[in-house]
Amino acid sequence: GINAEYMGNTQLVGVLFKMRFWCCVLLALVQCEIFHLSIRKDRRKVIDLGAFGFLGGDQSNFTMVVDNFQYYPAGGGQQAADSALEPVGFTLEERDTINSARLEQNVRYTHGECFADWNRPQRISIVLPSTNWTIRQKKKEILLRPAPPSQLIDLTGHLKSGFLALFFFNCNDNSKVTFSVTVHEYNIRSGVKDYLSLGKSNLPLLFGAFFVCHTVCLLVWTATMVTNKKHVNKIHYLMAILVALKAVSLFFEAIQYHVLQTYGHHFLSADLPYYFFLTFKGVVLFVVILLIGTGWSFIKPFLGEKDKHILMMVLPLQVIVNIAMIVVDTLNEGNQSWSTWRDVLRILDIICCCAILLPIVWSIRNLRLGNNEGKASKNLTRLRQFRTFYILVVSYIYFTRIVVVLIRSALHYKVTWVAPLTFELGTLLFYIFSGLKFRPMDEHLFSSLQGDDDSNEDLEDCKHIVS
Numbered sequence: 001g002i003n004a005e006y007m008g009n010t011q012l013v014g015v016l017f018k019m020r021f022w023c024c025v026l027l028a029l030v031q032c033e034i035f036h037l038s039i040r041k042d043r044r045k046v047i048d049l050g051a052f053g054f055l056g057g058d059q060s061n062f063t064m065v066v067d068n069f070q071y072y073p074a075g076g077g078q079q080a081a082d083s084a085l086e087p088v089g090f091t092l093e094e095r096d097t098i099n100s101a102r103l104e105q106n107v108r109y110t111h112g113e114c115f116a117d118w119n120r121p122q123r124i125s126i127v128l129p130s131t132n133w134t135i136r137q138k139k140k141e142i143l144l145r146p147a148p149p150s151q152l153i154d155l156t157g158h159l160k161s162g163f164l165a166l167f168f169f170n171c172n173d174n175s176k177v178t179f180s181v182t183v184h185e186y187n188i189r190s191g192v193k194d195y196l197s198l199g200k201s202n203l204p205l206l207f208g209a210f211f212v213c214h215t216v217c218l219l220v221w222t223a224t225m226v227t228n229k230k231h232v233n234k235i236h237y238l239m240a241i242l243v244a245l246k247a248v249s250l251f252f253e254a255i256q257y258h259v260l261q262t263y264g265h266h267f268l269s270a271d272l273p274y275y276f277f278l279t280f281k282g283v284v285l286f287v288v289i290l291l292i293g294t295g296w297s298f299i300k301p302f303l304g305e306k307d308k309h310i311l312m313m314v315l316p317l318q319v320i321v322n323i324a325m326i327v328v329d330t331l332n333e334g335n336q337s338w339s340t341w342r343d344v345l346r347i348l349d350i351i352c353c354c355a356i357l358l359p360i361v362w363s364i365r366n367l368r369l370g371n372n373e374g375k376a377s378k379n380l381t382r383l384r385q386f387r388t389f390y391i392l393v394v395s396y397i398y399f400t401r402i403v404v405v406l407i408r409s410a411l412h413y414k415v416t417w418v419a420p421l422t423f424e425l426g427t428l429l430f431y432i433f434s435g436l437k438f439r440p441m442d443e444h445l446f447s448s449l450q451g452d453d454d455s456n457e458d459l460e461d462c463k464h465i466v467s
Helices: 004-030 098-106 203-227 234-263 268-294 305-330 338-355 357-373 376-410 418-437 443-448 455-463
Strands: 036-042 046-054 060-072 088-095 124-127 140-143 151-154 162-170 176-189 192-194
Touching: 036 046, 046 060, 046 098, 046 176, 060 088, 088 098, 098 162, 098 376, 162 176, 203 234, 203 418, 234 268, 234 418, 268 305, 268 357, 268 376, 305 338, 305 357, 338 357, 338 376, 357 376, 376 418
Parallel strands: 124 140
Antiparallel strands: 036 176, 046 162, 060 151, 060 176, 088 124, 088 162, 176 192
């Protein structure tokens, strides 16, 4: 088994696991509004406030409540003004993808240029009275009243079908704004409110289907362990736990999306189990990959010093990154530095994933060196296993961390469900192929699958992995 030093070090992982779990609990408690954002003396020219896919007409609802809107002109000190020189306010306009909406706030405007001057289809503007009215192709304009009091903007029945993005814009240089905004958006399907954006309505069914798939995999894996009791190692039990945690987390994720779709906000009773099993599953996944990569319970019953260092470096960092990613994902896109933190955390997540490849490379190198000591037949089988597992892990990291992100950013709003579909499908295939490669089986059966004629050829192929 793992030695006492390693068991003592796992206390740090336990503390970080608890930190992530209770952080998720607090986030579930505060996520009670469909959409809420507070801005205080912000100088940004454009703020992306999110996008939503509408069915259009009487089937779509959009209401926005603006509280405590205050505009501070350049050089005006702390005194708020009732009007502006250039347009300042909110605009609701059509986009095709979520990425095209997010890129708007990264555009740098020179002096005299304004976000509101660009021609946009299906634009609705909610603006503060201004001296220079420069918004082009005004489809509909609503005057924004400065605080107090709060103002309700109801566009129900006035929207066309499409993916509408909400922005705040300020065309006045060096000016500041303060406001709080709450937005309620939903579609009506067969007389029932659907708070999920068009293209996400089938997510509860999708996650429910993958829950069934992982449950079937768990049953098959359990049956395999029962029929091969003599060859079951400790790692096989951890793999069974991983699949079980993945299945349960998918079940509660389907419930979470169903609750959000029905009520428009989160419930702690639905979020708490999901965050718990999601957190536990993420930790166990990295543990299983690292232990398989080190050859623990397959090749050796202990972890080496380098293996323990990688384990204790990657796991805490991965837990911290996951905590931060949950925090960023639950924040509104309009918060300052939201996109920057999202990109930084994605890079750190990829670094963690790449770090777990090191034990696999070390195991392949050690097994290759072992062939020079008269153990070629046995080590060749293991080399084949670890070579395949190396390719599987690399493919899994590249697909789920890079390809899926690119797919999500390029998808049309009506098919946004394709991104979680590809992610879950890639994860399921990774579990299946890893299980097939490391299922309980007599090593002699693996060796007998290859003849003596192709052994040297396979050995040469394995050498390229570590060259």
